[in-house]
Amino acid sequence: MCELLGMSANTPTDLCFSFTGLTRRGGDTGPHGDGWGVAFYEGKGVQAFHESAASASSEIASVVQSHPIKSNTAICHIRQANVGHVCLANTHPFTRELWGRYWVFAHNGQINDFRQRDGIYEAVGDTDSEAIFCDLMNQIRSRSQRDASLETLATILVQQAGDYARQGVFNCLLSNGDWLFTFCSTKLASITRRAPFGPAQLKDADVTVDFEAETTANDVVSIIATEPLTSDEAWDLYQPGEWRLWQQGEVIQSGKVALPGR
């Protein structure tokens, strides 16, 4: 399986602390050594890094850990391959352009024998994850439109996510740079940090940060991850079927779909 990490913030914020924790699980404190990737939105642009090797020993991941790239929305993934071989084309997050925006997606889970329906977007690699993403993008393009409200778009995203989750395991992060959609099929957790900020200790590395020293009183920064990344904070666990739509660090819509047998 894999691990997901997302960030939604109301001010450009770096992901160094959480990224350091996650990437240690990529071949060091965790088995997810089959590639890693991260995408940071900067305005409508995306700064992305991908490697098909383990993040724990990566020189490029090390630069991303120490080089503060400030973003309002970021999506990160470390991979333990199940479907699809280990190669760059199979490394999340995946990106496609729709209506003049880059849409970025990462998936944790597995849907056996997933077949995407015909459409404009096609997978480049051979993972179920990218095929699902392309299917989702094709559905959005055909069922919605550029100026649709966020409520309308969320309805489509939730319907599709529920549909995928009934076929297998489908935890996902999706963003177009304006919002971050998160869906939990089996496992996802979040934490929102706001004033008064305190210190936090990573589970996976001997690293503590004092957010008080790094933030202003108005900052709201939310982290969404497969597993809580810190040992001394109260993370909010998603229920199976639960979705949350984040914007500027806050949940602006949420809900839960029924998943049979759970």
Next chain:
Amino acid sequence: MCELLGMSANTPTDLCFSFTGLTRRGGDTGPHGDGWGVAFYEGKGVQAFHESAASASSEIASVVQSHPIKSNTAICHIRQANVGHVCLANTHPFTRELWGRYWVFAHNGQINDFRQRDGIYEAVGDTDSEAIFCDLMNQIRSRSQRDASLETLATILVQQAGDYARQGVFNCLLSNGDWLFTFCSTKLASITRRAPFGPAQLKDADVTVDFEAETTANDVVSIIATEPLTSDEAWDLYQPGEWRLWQQGEVIQSGKVALPGR
């Protein structure tokens, strides 16, 4: 204006030497300090780096200079903004997916008031370059098909490139990972290195490489750039209107279109 750098090789080859020369022109030996980007194909996947800051002083560019990423096809660009403001979304190379492959594009030149025709692919930023790329991708999608021969595809590319070059300045590099299409509207040069290899000296940095020590007898590596990057090799200058289609380090098709007034 901007500067382009492309590579086509018959074996995975790193771009460290040429990239070092080019990125010095991004705010040091040259004025191209408004962003830089590079895309390396690894199989069908693409490892890309983009920044909206000067490459000459970039920590990430420094890692790419020293970290040998081996690729058969790579496209690099350093930017001096003319159309479009300085931001990540305006930083070349640009990427779109078509027929299950990533297509990567970088442009040197300017077409004033370029308007892309309606189509599936849309620009995210506000450069003429990305609008031209999206227009080109829409033309390829509508005028060609997945299993078209490379001759058919080249005919479309040359027609489109000539059309753009008649509207302004259009030097470009385009690849889908299988081949590298290059078009010269005003300025482009190439060099093909093969056995017997010798040493080469960068123009822009006090760096010499002995390719003999880094290659095998069968390697063929071609570099295409806006300006020759070395001071002691014989670069082959393109004529205005000339195009060359590269694959595995060799020119497999080439030709010249008439550009009025030149």
